[in-house]
Amino acid sequence: MTVRAEAKTQRGAVMVDVARLAGVSQKTVSRVVNGAPHVxxxxxxxxxxxxxxxxxxPNGAAQALARARTHTIGVLALGTPLYGPSRRVHALEHEARRLGWTLALATVPDLSAREVSRxxxxxxxxxxxxxxVEVPNHVVDIDPRMxxxxxxxxxxxxxxxxxxxxxVDTDQAEISAQLTAFLLDLGHTTVWHVGGPRDWDAAVKRQDGWxxxxxxxxxxxxxxxxxxxTAASGYRAGLRLAAQPEVTAVFAANDSMAMGLLRAFHEAGRRVPADVSVAGFDDVPDxxxxxxxxxxxxxxxxxxxxxxxxxxxxMIEGAPAPSGAITVAQxxxxxxxxxxxAPTP
Structure with missing residues (x-):
């Protein structure tokens, strides 16, 4: 019988099980668990x-949870300078503090299974x-046992x-549909789109709405x-779009890419908004x-x-999980x- 099976059938896993499966000493497991250097x-x-x-x-964590409430909420976020994710983490921290809770933040440099697990x-x-979980978890395989x-x-x-x-999410598809309709109401025959990464949930929803x-x-x-x-990727897309005279309106999936579009159109001699209209998403301070x-x-x-x-x-206080997705739109x-x-022919 494997270590994993023994742990599941006889008792919860303990440090010696981890040491045996990893092929190291219990002391090494303890050092890794406690974040000791030089491992x-x-x-x-x-x-x-x-x-x-x-x-x-770790036993210490389990004992602490059994002994007393910590009133600490964890946030797993992608380590990124992007405005949208950073703003959400800031808003979560402010709201947690208002409610008398502490927020513990862990950022991951990428979406690999190893970094997410850590x-x-x-x-x-x-x-x-x-x-x-403030990462695009639909592209990450998170083991629920963790x-x-x-x-x-x-x-x-x-x-x-x-x-x-x-x-819980905003209705990003509906919001993007409204912005696209706004551009159509200005007389544009259609609207081009610069989306985010294909595997990001937010990018997919915004493109669906458009x-x-x-x-x-x-x-x-x-x-x-x-x-x-990034603005750089919006700039590159903008150079391609600027070469097409039929492009008169573009919706970019975030403001950074939209600002890259603005520069590309300017360099190409396409006037904004006389020749082409540009809209973004997020309302960043810049x-x-x-x-x-x-x-x-x-x-x-x-x-x-x-x-x-x-x-x-x-849910922490024992209430059941909601039965369906919750959308919040303000x-x-x-x-x-x-x-x-739209420009006149």
Whole structure:
């Protein structure tokens, strides 16, 4: 019988099980669990893999949870300078503090299974009572056994096999459809789109909303371009779009890419908005202060983040998980000088 099977059939996994499966000493496991320095990366990775496979949780953390409440919420986020994710984490921290809770943050440099596992494990060592997953978890295979029954709230799809979780998000598809309709109402025959990465939930929803608005009006759906949320990727897409005279309106899936578009059109001699209208999404602080101020969508982060924490705290206190996805929509289209009537032939 394997170590994993023995641990599951006889008792919960303990440190000696992890040590045996990883082929190291119990002292080494203890050093890895407690974040001690000077552990070889390959050894630490073997220990982390064994921890995940066995569903091991350090005894100290389990005893602390049994003894007393920590009133700590964990947030797993992608380490990124992007405005949208950073703003959500800030809003979560502010709301948690308002409610008398502490927020423990773990950022991951990428979406590899190893880094996500390490991020979750670091939060479990902080004895968090619930977890907010602020990464595009639909592209990450999160093992529900790692979470030891903790309640979880996500915004990018439910985690398979996790019994206590809630999905809370803004209705990004509907918001994007409204922005696309706004551009059509200005007289543009269709709207081009620069989307985010194909495997990001937010990018998929925003592209779906753009497409649905065009189809509802019976308009042509141009092939979308795809960036990586950065201004540089919007600039590259903009240079290609600027070479097509039929392009008169573009919706970019975030403001950074939209600002890259503004520069590309300027360099190509396409006037904004006389020749081409540009709109973004997020209403970043710099959007208003471009040479041509950017039309965009502003979303009140306080509303979704309050709902995220409300649902998480309800589950922490024993309430059942909500039966379906929860959408929170408090937004407005901020009209600035980057959009205008379609050019006359």
């Amino acid at each position: 070889r990366p390959d050894v630490a990775e073997r220990v982390h893999r064994a921890i995940v496979e066995l569903g091991y949780r 991020g979750i494990e670091s939060l479990l060592q902080r004895n968090v009572e619930g977890l907010v 979470l030891h029954g903790l309640p979880v709230v996500t915004s990018a799809g439910l985690i398979p096999g996790l019994p206590r979780q809630a999905l 497409r649905s608005a065009l189809l509802e009006r019976g308009r042509r759906v141009p092939p979308p371009a795809h960036g990586d949320w 959007a208003e202060y471009q040479v041509v101020p950017l039309t965009t969508v502003a979303i009140r982060t306080e509303a979704p983040e309050r709902r995220i924490l409300a649902e998480l705290l309800h 937004h407005r289209i901020v009209v600035r000088a980057s959009t205008g009537p």
